[in-house]
Amino acid sequence: MERELWRWIVGGLKRLPRWWPRGAVYDNRVVLAVLLWAALHDRSVTWACRRRGWPVQAWRRELPDQSTMSRRLRDPRVLEDLERLVEVLQRRLPAPGGTLIVDGKPLPVSRFTADKEAKIGWGAGRHAWGYKLHALVDGAQRLLAWAVHPMNHAECTAARALVEKAAARGLVRPGHVVLGDASYDSNPLHAAVAGAGARLIAPRRRPELGLCGNRRHHPDRLASIALTEHDPGGRDLLRSQRPAVERYFGTLATFGGGLIALPAWARHLARVRVWVGAKLAINAARHALRHPVAA
Numbered sequence: 001m002e003r004e005l006w007r008w009i010v011g012g013l014k015r016l017p018r019w020w021p022r023g024a025v026y027d028n029r030v031v032l033a034v035l036l037w038a039a040l041h042d043r044s045v046t047w048a049c050r051r052r053g054w055p056v057q058a059w060r061r062e063l064p065d066q067s068t069m070s071r072r073l074r075d076p077r078v079l080e081d082l083e084r085l086v087e088v089l090q091r092r093l094p095a096p097g098g099t100l101i102v103d104g105k106p107l108p109v110s111r112f113t114a115d116k117e118a119k120i121g122w123g124a125g126r127h128a129w130g131y132k133l134h135a136l137v138d139g140a141q142r143l144l145a146w147a148v149h150p151m152n153h154a155e156c157t158a159a160r161a162l163v164e165k166a167a168a169r170g171l172v173r174p175g176h177v178v179l180g181d182a183s184y185d186s187n188p189l190h191a192a193v194a195g196a197g198a199r200l201i202a203p204r205r206r207p208e209l210g211l212c213g214n215r216r217h218h219p220d221r222l223a224s225i226a227l228t229e230h231d232p233g234g235r236d237l238l239r240s241q242r243p244a245v246e247r248y249f250g251t252l253a254t255f256g257g258g259l260i261a262l263p264a265w266a267r268h269l270a271r272v273r274v275w276v277g278a279k280l281a282i283n284a285a286r287h288a289l290r291h292p293v294a295a
Contacts, residue, residue, distance in 0.1 A: 002040070002256075006058060008285045009036055012089045016081055021072070026064045028081055031072045032278075033059060039278035040257040044265045045069050073274050082277030086143055087169075089284040093291055096138040096171055099237075100178045100198070101245040102159045105133040105252075106151060107262050107272070115267040121151030130262070131272050134158040136166055136178075139241060141248045141287060144171045146280060148273045156186035163189075167196035177201060179241050190218040201237065203228040252283050259283070 013029045013036075020027050037059070038048035046066045047053050054063070064072070072078065106123025108130040109115060120129050128151060136145045136159070145162040159180065166172045174197030180189075182205040193200040201224050211217065211225075227234030253260045259279035266275040 005282070005285055005289060006037075006040065008089070008289055009040075009282065012085050012281070012285065015088050016084060019077070021075065024072075026068065026072070028072075028078065030061060030064065031069065031078065032081060032085070034063060034069055035073065035078075035274060035278050036281060039275060040282055042257060042263065044263070045073070046265075074270055079273055079277060082274065082281055083146075085281045086146075086277075086284045089281060089288055090142055092288050093142045094140055096142060096144060096176070097140065098176055099139050099241050099244075100136060100144065100166075100172065100176055101138070101242060102134070102136045102162060102178060102180045102184060103242075103245040103249070104155050104158070104183075105135070105249045105259075107131045107133060107148075107259075107276070108151070109262055109267070113267065117150060117269045118267070119150035119152040121153070123151055131269070132158075133259075133276055134162060135245070135248065136162040136172075137245050137248050139244045140291075141244060141251070143248070143280060143284060146277075148269070148276050150269065155183040156189045159184055160189050160192040163192050163196055163198075167198075172196045172198050174198065177237075179238060181242070185221070185224070187218045187221055190220040190224070194218070194220050200224060201227060201234065203238065251287075252279070255283075255286065257282050 013032055016029060018027045018029060034048045035045060038045045049063055049066045049069060051063060106128060108123060108128040109118050111129045113129060118129050118131060120127055123132060130151050131148055132151050134147045135143060137143055145166040147158055147162060149158055163172055176198035178193050178198055178200045180200065180202040182203050184202040185204050190200050199220055204225060207229050252258050259276060262272060266272050
């Protein structure tokens with residue numbers, strides 16, 4: 001399975017536009033291959049820079065050294081390539097269905113970490129230090145947009161950016177319904193989803209408080225409140241569709257090379273983002289291989 005998975009990943013890398021920084025020896029595909037090989041085996045990039053960590057048939061080209069990788073992985077274009085790679089690897093999956101789900105996965109680190117970019121926030125039923133993966137998926141566990149932020153970054157704010165990014169690529173369209181938990185009950189997020197022609201359904205955190213004050217609420221938020229608090233069909237929709245994102249995060253952490261926790265070498269936001277992006281690309285390849293080819 002690993003050989004087939006790696007072959008699929010390399011095939012995706014070959015579809016990425018090739019570029020080099022000025023004076024560079026290695027192109028972006030080589031840099032991404034080393035990163036992905038390290039992530040696939042849950043080893044550091046330093047390990048993946050050594051030839052003894054590679055079978056001959058996996059990669060025949062010369063490998064960059066660790067200092068080159070450290071420098072190149074700081075380039076923002078690497079993160080863009082990872083996002084593009086996830087999209088390429090999922091091309092055989094069916095087009096997004098009518099229901100999309102947004103949620104976050106906490107990535108905690110030790111509270112004694114020296115990483116000043118890791119913040120304290122709410123994750124998995126408790127406060128923790130670290131980061132959080134924000135993801136927008138469909139009912140078939142196709143990843144439409146993702147981002148990594150410090151743990152204290154508001155989920156509704158992150159979701160706005162995800163919806164706008166997915167809408168710009170035509171993945172959020174009129175008629176879509178976006179489901180979220182109580183963390184996503186936000187007027188600006190309702191407005192952003194409505195701007196893409198879709199509709200957000202998210203329950204209120206404390207419905208017993210009512211709508212206090214003279215603040216104006218987005219019409220879609222009022223409709224969401226009516227649906228989740230007074231219509232059994234709305235509650236049934238949330239119960240039936242929300243587990244899709246839980247399954248996505250669950251499968252992401254339940255295979256060799258999956259995103260179980262942040263390793264000791266993934267610290268500071270830039271490194272965490274590329275490491276998580278590599279794990280998401282591996283998961284996209286794995287999911288595509290297990291899924292029948294789209295018609």
